[in-house]
Structure formats: structure tokens, C-alpha cells
Amino acid sequence: MIRLESVSKVYKGDVVALKNASAEIQRGEFVFLVGPSGSGKSTFIRLLNREEVADEGRLTVAGKDVGEMSSWRVPYLRRQIGYIFQDYKLLPKKTVYENVAFGLEVIGRPRQVIRTQVPAILELVGLSRKADRLPDELSGGEQQRVSIARAFVNRPLILLADEPTGNLDPATSVGIMRLLDRINRSGTTVVMATHDRSIVDTMRRRVIELDRGVIRRDESQGVYE
């Protein structure tokens, strides 16, 4: 599903964010990216989504060479990839329902599809009763659920999560992890960057550890350290 072959990324000012990284992630895997701040986790994720382009090496996602892909194809790549963030990136003036529907509307999905898919996904994330709330009327955990709903409503092959529990308390984080686990069990490949030791140690999934842009460890059913 995802394949990195000696991928390097250097930002302006000679900042090496990823150095000679190779890895292969199978369909349906759940992978934690761990490592200290600045070790290149976010860069790893942004390369998969073509928010950044690798300077060296080859990166394929769902069989497509992401680096070589012409820019007009990028939106179609992104439709296969859900993406969630530490800060949720919800639109403050839209309701929960509208935020989720927006994700389908702007990729041209017909209205009947939106009318059936959005309530279904809100049910899945447990927010059916809060569909008409605005984001700032929700708790952090609920906001993250909305963002997961938006990322997953189009049934992507891959879900990227960049420190999704970074702003949440431990109890709430557990709820979010349950949801991501459930999504993963439905066949979606999940790649999640995190700082959260206890989550990684509890879940016992594959762990890729980055250290100053270098993959230092890659083990299945790993722990944080």
C-alpha cells in the first residue's frame, strides 16, 4: 500500500527532515511513527499526501509514484487518503453535519450520497445527536471525532493521523484510539504519528521510530521505546 525507497527530504536551510528512509506498509496495517519533536514524523506523513515532495528516492502510494505524479492527479490521490490533525482543522462557522458534508461536497459527490453517508458516519463516530452543533460547542475529543468523520466519510484506503491525541486528555485519547482501531479493522491502513507513550505501549502495533530523520527502529507489535 505504501512503499518508501531511500527517501530523503531536505528543507530550505539544509534542514534534513528525512534521510534515506525505506519502509513498506501493507494494506490494512496500523503503524505508529514515534520519535522526539523534529525527528521527521510530520514530514513522513506530508510526503505520503504530496504536501511535500521528496528530494531523493521513490515513494509509492496505492501503486502510484507520488513524486512523479503530475499535479492535477494529486487531488485524486488525496481522495484515497484521509488526514487528521492535532488541531482538527474544522471550519468554525459550519455545523458538525456541514463540516463532514463539506468533505464530500467539494469532491463533487451527489447530494443523495451526502445525505446517506454523513448520518452514517456520524453514527459511527457517535455524534449523531450533535449534528447541528458548531465546533466550539464541542469538547476536544468530540471535535477530533468530527475530523475523523470528515476524513473517513469518503472511505479512504489510508488514514493519516498527525498526533491526533496531542491536545486530548488520556481518557479521551483512549476513545479516539478505539475509533481509529475500529476504522483500521474495517481494512483501512492507518499511519499515526504520536508522542504518546502509553497509547503505543497499550496498542502493541507496528512502530517505526525516527531519530533526526533516520529510521532507527521498525518492529511489529512494538513499544514506544
Add this chain to the structure above:
Amino acid sequence: MLSRLWYYVRETFVSLWRNLSLTVAAILTVAISLSLVGASLLIREGADRATAQFQEGVEFIVFMRADASADQDGAIRDVLDNSPAILGYTYVDKAAAYTEFQELFSDKPELVESVTAEVMPPSYRIVPANPDSGNVAEIARQFGEQPGVKEVATATDAIRQIEDFSNRVSQALLVAAVVLVGVSALLILNTVFTAIGARRQEIEVMKLVGATNWFIRIPFMLEGTIHGLIGAALAVPALFVVDDQVLAYFQESDAVPLFRGFAVPEGFVWDTSIWLLAIGGVVGMIGSAVAVTRYMDV
């Protein structure tokens, strides 16, 4: 497809509304600049029509009698061909004269219907070697005495004045208009830029979930195009006011005694209006396209 259309329309108007003060400024600037473009075109057309027969150096016209004989006609042509005082001439036969008459009086169909090509006088439009008015008057007088000649008309000073005046006015208007059209394009660019800024978050999410670049751009480009079109639509009534008031004033002044009554036909005003709408739309589209490509890297 329908839901997409609805999306574009909704997003465009929400954005127009949010940005109301800049939107109004952009629209009014377009309206003013296009009114000037239109006025310039109308004044030029009006003057051209009023002086249609005296252009490109033609200083006088020899009208033959409709029933002039071939010999009489040949004698005139002989003089024109051989006299060193004549630089050149064009011959307007009955059919051409009739066509011209139809065009000039297209607003007055009953007048056009009252004549036929057969009764139109053929004429020679003559460019003299020396356009000095004393000289022209003397040559014209000589032609007037030839057999078969019905009448000789000379370009009066008044006509030259009208031409001169209309050239100056329409050029000045056009220069001002071009500058203002540029200003409108910049204002539209700025308005669309502001609209893009106001929706940065939405654009970010759209890119994230895989909206295509065109899908993101289209509402902004529509917004700019609508500024241009509304501005142009406001300029259209202004055009009719110019047609009514200003051109009517010229018609009634004593400056053009020969050609009083020549107006710009309504058809021309409508054609000009369509041009203004096209210019408005294009200016708006270009302004917003520049904003979209420069400030929104999608």
C-alpha cells in the same frame, strides 16, 4: 452536476456579500470606466456619421443629376482624371449612394422607403491637391457650372470643427477609460484576493480532502466575472443617456447645418452595450484569474 452548479452559485454569492464594500467599489469603477468607453465610442460614431461623406481628405462632392447623360458624366471624369488640381476621387454610383442613404437613415424607415436607387444622384468625392478653403471653393464653383451637375457640396469649416472636437473628446475619454479599466482590474484582483484570504481555512480543507484546483478556483473567478458584468450592466443605461442627451445636443446645435438629424441608431447603442458587457466580463475574469493564480497556489 446540478448540485455542483448550486455549490458554485452559493459560494460565489456568499463571498460577494461578505466582501460588500470592496465589491461595490469594484463594480462602480467598472461601471464608470465602461461608461466612458461607451461614450467615447458613441461620440466618435455620431461624428463619423455626421461627416461620413467628407472623410480621408475629401473636400468637396460633385453630385450629378440622376438623369445626367453618359457624355456629361464622361466630361466630368475627364477633368478629374487630367487636372493637376485634383489629387484623387472616388465615384459613388446610384446603388452605393442608396446603400449609404439606407445606413444613414436606418432610424427612419419611412424616409428610406420613399426613395429608390434610381432617384439617388451619383457623385464624385474629390480630394483636391490643395485643401485650402479658398482654392476648394474656386474649383467647386467651376464644377458647379458643368452640364449634368446637380450640386456641389464643400466641407464646411463647421464639419471640420465637429470632426476635430469629436476626435479630441473621444480620445480624452478613451484614455481616461483605459486607465480606469486598469484600475477596475486591480480592484477586482484585490477584492478576489481578500475573498481568498477570508476563506483560507476552507481552501486548506478543500485541498486536504482532494478538491480539484478548478473546483476551488471557479467560485472566485465567477466572483470577479460578476463584478465586471454588473459594472458593465450599470454602464448600459449611462450609454443611452449619452445617446439621448449629448448626441441630441449636437444634432440641435447649428454647428452641422447640413447634416442635422443624423443620429446614432439604437442598434449601434445596443451593439456597443454588448461590447461593454463582454469587456466587463473579460476584465473581471482576468483580474480574478490573476488573483487566483498569484495568491492561491493551487
